[in-house]
Amino acid sequence: MSQAIPKWEPITGDLATPLGFRAAAVAAGIKKTRDALDLALIFSDSPATTAAGVFTTNRVAAAPVLLSRQNLVESRGRCRAIVVNSGNANACTGREGLHTAEETARVTAELFGIEPSQVLVASTGVIGVPLSADLILLQLPHLKESLSRENAGAVAHAILTTDTVPKTCVVRSEARGKTVHIAGIAKGAGMIHPHMATMLSFITTDVSMGERMLHNLLIAAVGDSFNRLTVDGDTSTNDTVLALASGLSEITVIPGNDSHAWFSEGLTLVCQTLARMIARDGEGASRLVTVEVVGARTPLDADRVARAIANSPLVKTALAGADPNWGRILCAAGYSGAKFDPSKVDVSVNNLPLCRNGVDAGFDEAAAHRDFDQKEILLQVDLHAGSATGRVWTCDFTRDYIDINASYRS
Amino acid sequence: MSQAIPKWEPITGDLATPLGFRAAAVAAGIKKTRDALDLALIFSDSPATTAAGVFTTNRVAAAPVLLSRQNLVESRGRCRAIVVNSGNANACTGREGLHTAEETARVTAELFGIEPSQVLVASTGVIGVPLSADLILLQLPHLKESLSRENAGAVAHAILTTDTVPKTCVVRSEARGKTVHIAGIAKGAGMIHPHMATMLSFITTDVSMGERMLHNLLIAAVGDSFNRLTVDGDTSTNDTVLALASGLSEITVIPGNDSHAWFSEGLTLVCQTLARMIARDGEGASRLVTVEVVGARTPLDADRVARAIANSPLVKTALAGADPNWGRILCAAGYSGAKFDPSKVDVSVNNLPLCRNGVDAGFDEAAAHRDFDQKEILLQVDLHAGSATGRVWTCDFTRDYIDINASYRS
Numbered sequence: 001m002s003q004a005i006p007k008w009e010p011i012t013g014d015l016a017t018p019l020g021f022r023a024a025a026v027a028a029g030i031k032k033t034r035d036a037l038d039l040a041l042i043f044s045d046s047p048a049t050t051a052a053g054v055f056t057t058n059r060v061a062a063a064p065v066l067l068s069r070q071n072l073v074e075s076r077g078r079c080r081a082i083v084v085n086s087g088n089a090n091a092c093t094g095r096e097g098l099h100t101a102e103e104t105a106r107v108t109a110e111l112f113g114i115e116p117s118q119v120l121v122a123s124t125g126v127i128g129v130p131l132s133a134d135l136i137l138l139q140l141p142h143l144k145e146s147l148s149r150e151n152a153g154a155v156a157h158a159i160l161t162t163d164t165v166p167k168t169c170v171v172r173s174e175a176r177g178k179t180v181h182i183a184g185i186a187k188g189a190g191m192i193h194p195h196m197a198t199m200l201s202f203i204t205t206d207v208s209m210g211e212r213m214l215h216n217l218l219i220a221a222v223g224d225s226f227n228r229l230t231v232d233g234d235t236s237t238n239d240t241v242l243a244l245a246s247g248l249s250e251i252t253v254i255p256g257n258d259s260h261a262w263f264s265e266g267l268t269l270v271c272q273t274l275a276r277m278i279a280r281d282g283e284g285a286s287r288l289v290t291v292e293v294v295g296a297r298t299p300l301d302a303d304r305v306a307r308a309i310a311n312s313p314l315v316k317t318a319l320a321g322a323d324p325n326w327g328r329i330l331c332a333a334g335y336s337g338a339k340f341d342p343s344k345v346d347v348s349v350n351n352l353p354l355c356r357n358g359v360d361a362g363f364d365e366a367a368a369h370r371d372f373d374q375k376e377i378l379l380q381v382d383l384h385a386g387s388a389t390g391r392v393w394t395c396d397f398t399r400d401y402i403d404i405n406a407s408y409r410s
Numbered sequence: 411m412s413q414a415i416p417k418w419e420p421i422t423g424d425l426a427t428p429l430g431f432r433a434a435a436v437a438a439g440i441k442k443t444r445d446a447l448d449l450a451l452i453f454s455d456s457p458a459t460t461a462a463g464v465f466t467t468n469r470v471a472a473a474p475v476l477l478s479r480q481n482l483v484e485s486r487g488r489c490r491a492i493v494v495n496s497g498n499a500n501a502c503t504g505r506e507g508l509h510t511a512e513e514t515a516r517v518t519a520e521l522f523g524i525e526p527s528q529v530l531v532a533s534t535g536v537i538g539v540p541l542s543a544d545l546i547l548l549q550l551p552h553l554k555e556s557l558s559r560e561n562a563g564a565v566a567h568a569i570l571t572t573d574t575v576p577k578t579c580v581v582r583s584e585a586r587g588k589t590v591h592i593a594g595i596a597k598g599a600g601m602i603h604p605h606m607a608t609m610l611s612f613i614t615t616d617v618s619m620g621e622r623m624l625h626n627l628l629i630a631a632v633g634d635s636f637n638r639l640t641v642d643g644d645t646s647t648n649d650t651v652l653a654l655a656s657g658l659s660e661i662t663v664i665p666g667n668d669s670h671a672w673f674s675e676g677l678t679l680v681c682q683t684l685a686r687m688i689a690r691d692g693e694g695a696s697r698l699v700t701v702e703v704v705g706a707r708t709p710l711d712a713d714r715v716a717r718a719i720a721n722s723p724l725v726k727t728a729l730a731g732a733d734p735n736w737g738r739i740l741c742a743a744g745y746s747g748a749k750f751d752p753s754k755v756d757v758s759v760n761n762l763p764l765c766r767n768g769v770d771a772g773f774d775e776a777a778a779h780r781d782f783d784q785k786e787i788l789l790q791v792d793l794h795a796g797s798a799t800g801r802v803w804t805c806d807f808t809r810d811y812i813d814i815n816a817s818y819r820s
Binding site for chain 1: 467468469470471499501502503504506536537538539540646647723735736737738740741743744745748749750752753765767768769770809813
């Protein structure tokens with residue numbers, strides 16, 4: 001690796017770029033919509049593949065979360081396959097649900113001649129409805145036959161639930177004359193909260209690295225991306241971010257080396273890009289909102305204020321109406337638990353000051369409304385209490401969110 | 411007081427029953443709607459009146475909250491007048507806002523020949539818009555002239571913002587041959603959260619008691635009523651509960667005596683009745699929901715689970731759709747922070763089991779839908795982890811909440 005850390009650049013178009021990965025998706029009849037893709041397989045051809053995962057912190061964790069956590073430990077991060085379904089979360093399904101997840105791993109392992117613990121499973125969809133193992137098991141041979149480097153787009157489709165668009169991101173970088181890729185897909189539209197909520201993301205890369213380092217880098221990247229995302233404050237039973245590194249680019253990431261910072265940057269870029277895509281596609285959302293807090297006493301205070309604002313239903317409904325209701329922003333900061341002097345706070349939207357020293361900045365109402373009535377909004381809050389900063393992504397809260405969620409099961 | 415503690419019974423009809431209190435309301439032009447009542451005065455004729463208050467925990471507290479807190483301390487709980495306006499919260503209004511609150515207290519005190527610190531002020535409405543002192547001061551002489559025991563209903567109207575109905579409750583009890591009353595009015599529909607949020611409540615009684623005891627009993631009653639209420643998870647800048655005791659019934663409440671438990675029961679009854687009225691009238695709400703948690707390891711765990719469920723947008727939108735989506739209830743319990751075994755949890759609605767031992771109880775979907783499609787719903791969660799219980803009131807989350815809040819300022 002040269003002294004100047006190589007840059008990462010996004011690739012559009014061809015998604016299946018990391019060497020060694022193939023994927024397939026199929027309509028297995030788990031979703032109610034006929035012929036909707038709802039089951040997918042991602043496989044790494046390289047026996048040297050390392051794997052890492054980050055999961056929901058919800059005490060009520062779905063069967064696939066319980067099994068994948070266990071398999072990462074049992075295989076010592078040597079997982080090579082991911083089986084994911086949408087349309088049914090396989091959560092609150094008891095022993096039967098765990099059996100379905102286990103059978104999925106067992107049959108997949110048999111097909112590829114690997115250990116069952118080398119298979120990771122993930123599910124998303126309705127909670128509390130039994131998931132038939134047969135629906136999945138019958139499709140596994142077919143999925144194996146259909147594996148191809150060109151199927152990442154289909155997999156991105158197959159994991160969607162209330163999302164309106166698939167979310168994919170691929171970046172590449174050059175190192176020592178070799179090209180390295182990091183690719184990610186994600187889903188998630190409601191039940192999105194700091195601790196990842198109903199979101200799934202699968203990341204593949206062709207760098208080579210130890211599973212422990214992959215795990216640490218994944219935790220850091222998730223902390224700076226998916227964990228800074230909130231749609232509705234609900235933390236799901238199924239959140240899963242999995243990363244597989246095939247090593248086939250012949251570039252190895254080594255601790256205490258520039259390569260570490262270099263890969264971390266690429267991984268964080270992919271995760272942040274996907275996180276912003278999720279916020280933009282939040283259930284019923286019409287705007288992507290970045291809440292940026294500066295001048296906080298501590299990073300924790302900055303975080304608390306940013307999250308309180310991003311989670312406030314009153315702020316989010318005002319955003320839906322493009323209403324420059326800065327009082328609600330200040331109010332949310334006030335109950336966040338952070339320490340600051342309300343009479344020193346500044347609030348602005350897209351750099352237009354709304355509130356200065358805790359009172360109305362005398363802004364032009366029509367101009368402010370225009371600034372709020374955008375697809376992307378930057379809300380900035382300066383607490384003037386220190387130098388710490390924090391940032392969270394969210395979306396507005398519209399009637400469509402209610403409509404989507406009032407009858408999700410039916 | 412006899413050995414059997416006397417009962418409290420609700421009174422309907424005549425609201426102005428506690429002896430010594432008179433009130434008046436007027437349309438002062440603070441609200442945008444022409445001729446809407448928006449300014450009110452409550453006055454206690456008895457110089458022996460004691461007063462207590464409980465206020466928002468929001469760091470961004472409105473000017474009237476700051477002043478009323480201070481006046482209760484300065485007057486040593488000897489306040490006799492309350493001036494309240496709706497249509498403008500006088501929050502985030504800086505020094506000017508504090509000046510308006512102070513002038514209101516000063517002029518009111520002059521009119522009645524009492525100290526400025528004996529006047530309490532409260533405001534509710536839009537945040538961050540200057541509140542003209544003149545609009546209030548000009549009306550004060552007129553309000554004083556209009557004082558009457560028959561005006562409590564008008565005052566209950568004058569404090570409303572997005573509420574659709576006034577909220578009043580009067581109870582009476584007989585003690586030692588005397589009749590004692592506790593009367594309460596309240597407002598609050600959005601920004602309602604455990605720590606009282608945008609709610610105002612004013613309670614009057616004709617018992618006699620020390621201001622410290624009144625304060626302690628008020629804190630306890632609020633803790634068991636308004637603080638168990640959540641509409642949208644937002645904690646407002648203006649929450650205020652004030653209680654005035656005139657003493658004119660000639661019944662004195664004494665510590666370490668049955669009278670203490672007796673009065674506490676009546677006060678809690680009034681507060682709980684008003685709290686339920688607020689939940690039922692939550693912004694856009696179509697149902698009053700009681701979340702009852704039993705079998706928790708500790709009272710704190712019971713509370714956490716009840717609040718997580720009551721605050722979950724996904725639970726609340728499912729409630730709006732009368733969708734028996736018990737998985738979301740279990741999911742919210744899972745991220746509440748409480749300790750329990752998900753495979754032991756039971757969930758029921760109006761005593762119909764939805765989930766048993768963490769999985770589907772095999773309920774009849776149509777019957778469950780009917781149970782959810784009621785004006786009042788009881789959600790019960792048994793954690794089977796101990797014997798502690800907890801209860802929270804909330805409402806469902808409908809499109810109307812979004813509509814009301816997307817354009818509140820305009």
